Amino acid sequence: MLALPRFNAIALTIFAALASLLAAVGLFGVLSYTVARRTKEIGVRVALGALDGDVCALVVRQGMLPALAGLVAGCIIALFASRVLASLLYGVAPRDALAFAAAALVLTVTALTACYIPARRATRIDPMTALRSE
Secondary structure: OOHHHHHHHHHHHHHHHHHHHHHHHHHHHHHHHHHHHOHHHHHHHHHOOOOHHHHHHHHHHHHHHHHHHHHHHHHHHHHHHHHHHHHHOOOOOOOOHHHHHHHHHHHHHHHHHHHHHHHHHHHOOOHHHHHHOO
């Protein structure tokens, strides 16, 4: 009697975890590529006196803006899709604010982590090496 609901819950959990992992890896990859492309610009900023925190904030902001826009859009879509998914939920209301907040928090922390790693790499760029390279 509980086999099908349990299978649905496990399958949805696995797909959600894979989707989160793919999103984090994609965001990390795009930001790493962007930092690599902007090495010269970041080197000039550091040479002109930009602090590590400023460079880090620049890269994190660049990655978090689309991530937060996607999070807002996803929450709005989830609110509308909650009636359709209500049959798959057990012990949670379709529009449970705590569940939405927890999901948003997990996704925000994942996006911040994916943004922070390339940002820290950008702060380690040597200005002289960046200015010499082409």
